[in-house]
Amino acid sequence: MHRGTRGNPLGRALNKAMASPMGGALLEELGRHSRESYVHSLQVARIALTLNRELGLNLGQRRIAEAGVYHDVGKMIVPRFILHKEGRPTGEEFDVIKFHPEAGRDLLAQSGSWMRFPKTTLAAAYLHHAPRYPAGTAEQLNAGTTEAKVSKLMTIADIIGAMRQKRSYKDPAPWNVVIDTLRSGIERGEIDPVLGNRTLRLLRGYDLRDSIDRDMARMERYADRQGVQEAPATRDRRAGFEWFVPPINSIAKEVITNWRNRFYRTMQRSRALVRARRSRILEQLRNTR
Ligand SMILES: [Fe+2]
Numbered sequence: 230m231h232r233g234t235r236g237n238p239l240g241r242a243l244n245k246a247m248a249s250p251m252g253g254a255l256l257e258e259l260g261r262h263s264r265e266s267y268v269h270s271l272q273v274a275r276i277a278l279t280l281n282r283e284l285g286l287n288l289g290q291r292r293i294a295e296a297g298v299y300h301d302v303g304k305m306i307v308p309r310f311i312l313h314k315e316g317r318p319t320g321e322e323f324d325v326i327k328f329h330p331e332a333g334r335d336l337l338a339q340s341g342s343w344m345r346f347p348k349t350t351l352a353a354a355y356l357h358h359a360p361r362y363p364a365g366t367a368e369q370l371n372a373g374t375t376e377a378k379v380s381k382l383m384t385i386a387d388i389i390g391a392m393r394q395k396r397s398y399k400d401p402a403p404w405n406v407v408i409d410t411l412r413s414g415i416e417r418g419e420i421d422p423v424l425g426n427r428t429l430r431l432l433r434g435y436d437l438r439d440s441i442d443r444d445m446a447r448m449e450r451y452a453d454r455q456g457v458q459e460a461p462a463t464r465d466r467r468a469g470f471e472w473f474v475p476p477i478n479s480i481a482k483e484v485i486t487n488w489r490n491r492f493y494r495t496m497q498r499s500r501a502l503v504r505a506r507r508s509r510i511l512e513q514l515r516n517t518r
């Protein structure tokens with residue numbers, strides 16, 4: 230089942246997807262912001278490639294590789310302290326996490342004036358959490374277009390990749406937990422039932438699980454060899470916490486600045502909420518005394 234990838238650890242489709250100057254720059258920035266997100270992006274691309282082949286979907290390996298590699302570039306606007314947080318994010322932090330599909334699409338759409346990312350890449354960035362996050366509409370997702378199909382495949386690859394990855398704040402989930410999560414995702418209507426059930430059937434055997442685990446380890450080693458390292462955080466005075474500011478090309482910078490402003494507003498709102506909550510509690514304490 231497994232073709233040798235000696236000398237070419239990524240495989241041809243992945244290699245090509247990462248070779249464009251703008252794409253390469255975006256990925257590099259993502260790695261400087263969060264190494265785990267960089268590795269995750271490659272792993273999701275790899276898993277999606279495997280599923281596309283094993284399920285006989287014929288969605289095009291190059292297209293899948295590109296959609297996978299760039300699906301989470303929007304994570305660049307999510308501060309590290311939220312991205313790498315141990316335990317559950319607060320409601321407000323989760324609001325910020327939910328920005329990443331839209332931010333990712335913006336970044337891809339506005340990066341590079343001469344080189345355009347394909348429609349499927351933008352769609353996968355925007356729709357890979359749909360309909361769970363408020364990005365994309367049911368019509369977009371159920372349009373039966375190639376973009377919708379690629380996005381739905383990406384949702385599955387994303388869940389598998391995220392759960393099986395060892396991160397600074399968590400160990401990989403056991404395969405049976407991953408399978409249960411996929412199953413309940415199908416039940417809740419968050420995963421395409423046809424694609425989801427076919428994937429579950431494939432995952433009953435250990436071959437696919439082992440091959441996914443091997444590929445994921447390979448992507449981790451690739452990041453090591455590339456020397457992907459997080460840049461030191463700089464103190465962002467406006468936000469009042471450590472945050473690496475990506476020095477990316479001018480167009481992407483504009484996108485990031487826009488998103489960062491949106492982020493400040495959310496956090497300010499959340500701080501105002503916390504202050505209000507705290508004073509309400511203090512008030513109650515005073516009254517009960
Ligand atoms: Fe995501």
Ligand SMILES: [Fe+2]
Pocket residue numbers: 269273300301387391
């Ligand atoms: Fe992801």
